[in-house]
Amino acid sequence: MPENNIIDDAIAEVAKMLNAIELVVLPMNGDKQAALKKFTDADTDKGNDNAFAAACAFYSTCLALETMTGQDIDIEKAYYACVQSGAIRKQDALIWSYEKIASTLGVSVKRFDALYIKGNEDLMIDLLRKKIPLVIFLGAPDLLNHVEPAHGFIRTAGETLVLLKDVGWQNDTHFSVGDRRTFHFEKNVRKYSMIDHGPLANTQRKAYKFGYFIV
Secondary structure, three states: OOOOOOOOHHHHHHHHHOOOOEEEEOOOOOOOHHHHHHHHHHOOOHHHOOHHHHOHHHHHHHHHHHHHHOOOOOHHHHHHHHHHHOOEOOOOOOEOOHHHHHHHOOOOOOEEEEEEOOOOHHHHHHHHHOOOOEEEEEEOOOOEEEEEEEEEEEEOOOOEEEEEOOOOOOOOOEEEOOOOEEEEEEOOEEEEOEOOOOOOOOOEOEEEEEEEEEO
């Protein structure tokens, strides 16, 4: 079962610090990057050795499906099965079909929808309130750079923070629905995540789309 982080100390501490008036937290496991790297490094197929580094959308989708079903997903078996079914590309786990990932892993869904956050903020929060995990697409501002799952929100009198599980190295834990910048807290100070390479280097990452499964 996904970790029961409904009473996670860190989340509770942030909610208290911000004088939260509403807190919704869905149970969600942590990053599966290390497990996939161990698997691809151990086999003889060198064509998949870099998949773990580029698989953020795949990890996020699997974490969302875990939360939806209450079941743990073996990421190594899931990766191999989804490559074989044509749901993802082998070398980088690029997703060809979110719906096919779900069906390959035995989860029945109607479709996967993705919407821009701007103009759909209320729907995004309402989905989380209904215990529906989200897949969040990050960019600078809307050129895709990373993907993370969302598992709840903290609402205060002044803003709403969406709760993130970073399947990468910058340790994002939140983004504000207002400016959509992703960050984590360090000693109660917001540490914003940045793009560290390429033409958008040193640009702050922002959440710009959210996706979810309709069952």
